[in-house]
Amino acid sequence: MTSPMLCGVDAIHVATVLEDCCDQLSILGRIMPHSFDMRQDAYEIVDNDVSELLDSQRQLESRYQSVLARKMDVRQMTQNTDKLNLIEKEVLKTGGDLKNSTHVFRRSLRQNPLTSDNTAKIQHDRIFLEAVMSETMGELIHNRTFLALLEAVELEKKRKASLQNTIQKEEDGRKRVRQLQKQLLDVKKEKETEVQNREEMIAHLKDQLQEMKAKTNMEGKYIKKCAEVAVTQTQKRCFLSEQEMKDETENLQNQIDKETRANSEIEAFLRNHHSNLEKKLDFWQEKYEKDVEAKQHELDVLKASKAKDLERLQELTKLYKEYEQVVVEDRIEKEKIRRKDEMEAIELKGAVKVQAWWRGMMVRKGFGPYGKKKKGKKGKKGKKGKKKGK
Incomplete structure (x- = not known):
């Protein structure tokens, strides 16, 4: 692996920084206690640290809530973009601080500082980092390269990858073990269920066998009793039938005797009756x-009387017809006279009415003798004299 070569000034600057880091790590290794396990105030130290973390967490939460409330107020009160951007940045900053604090708080609660494993791991990491930085610093001073740092990083990556693979294999093995355990439990439960079902089936079959035995015994006893009862009933019915047949035979014999006696009596009666009828x-x-x-x-x-009566009837019929003709003619004559009288009465009544009407007309109109008579002067004077005399 080739490492890029730095210039002299950059190499000196980086070496100085690495030297400072090595000194700080060395000082940290000397002042850092190995563990809090044996200290009397270990729990008090942990409680204080947790209390500080809780206080800072609560302060950040209250600050975040106040910033959100101020943001809502600003949105309602103004539409200024600068103020809105400023308050938005403050909200994002406060939210980021709260998120980081929450992450630190969660990690602090997850890692127990009272155990020696955390302290040993920190010491091991510090020693490894100090050695890598010292070697890199020497390489920078002599060769102005940092190949040792790259190799250490690659080795650490490979180690972590190997460790990660081992952890992954272990997790896969654990998952496989859990899966196999689960399958084993399922198979065990299934077998237990199957065994239980078979035991229940065996118990059920035993119960059925006992029931069948009891039922068979009961049926045998029942059939035996039924057969005995049937035989007894048959014998009883045969005896009763025989007795009934005997009684019926006696009754029939009595009826035959009665019928024979009745037949002889009826025969004698019919002979006497026949002679009487003859x-x-x-x-x-x-x-x-x-x-x-x-x-x-x-x-x-x-017949002779009928002939005489018939002759008499003919004579009377002829006489009746003659009388009837006379009566009819008389009735016709009377009807004519009645109609004539009625007509005359109607004519008389009409004439009277006409005369009365005419007289009335003459009186009202003053015709004929009913007219007004003209009086002379003497008559007028006489009237005047009469008036004076009065």
Whole structure:
């Protein structure tokens, strides 16, 4: 690896800076304690540091809130761009300070200063940095190059890369181990579940077997009892059927005896009845002949009477027609007379009305004898004399 060569002045300046850094690192290594573990005031020191960090954090937060409030007030009160830019820069600056303070505070809380690991690491890093700076300073003084610094940086990068690879492999191994442990737990749970299911199935099958045995025994007993009951019922039914058939046979025999006796009695009754009917037939036949002769005589008499009545009816019918003709003619004559009288009465009534109307007209109009008579002078004088006499 080739390193660029610096000029003499730059090499001297850089060597001076490196020498100053080496001196400061040497002084820091001498004044820095190895650890706070054995000190009595270790916790007090840590509490003070944490309190200082908290106070500074709270101050920055309150400052940031006040700056934001002032920014809102400025935006509402004015539209000046310069003031807005100035307050915006102040907000960004305060936000950056708060962010850095938060990062430092989080890192301080994450690293415990009471352990010896942090102090040992700091001492190791300080010694390594001091050695690299001393070697680089000597190289700058003699050769005006800084190849040792580049080599140290490359070695440190490789070491960190190797360490990072180791850490990555360790993390991958841990992940793989966790994954395998998880798979193992899953398989274990699955097997346990399967075993539990099989045990439950075995218990269930055992229960079913016991139930089947109990059921089989109960069914056997039930079938045996059913068979015994069926045999008993069959015997009972056969006995009852036999008894019923015997009773029915006796009943049928009694009915046969009754029917035989009834048949003989009915036969005797029918014979007596037949003889009586023959006697009645002879009587009614003789009576029929006599009644026929009597009715025939009555019929002949009725026929003769009917002929006489028919002849009489014809005569009366002829006489009725003659009388009816006379009555009709008389009614017609009376109707004519009635109509004539009515017509005369109507004409008389009309004439009376006409005469009355005419008389009324004559009276109202003063025609004929009902007219006004003309009186002479004598008459007038006589009236005057009468008035005076009054």
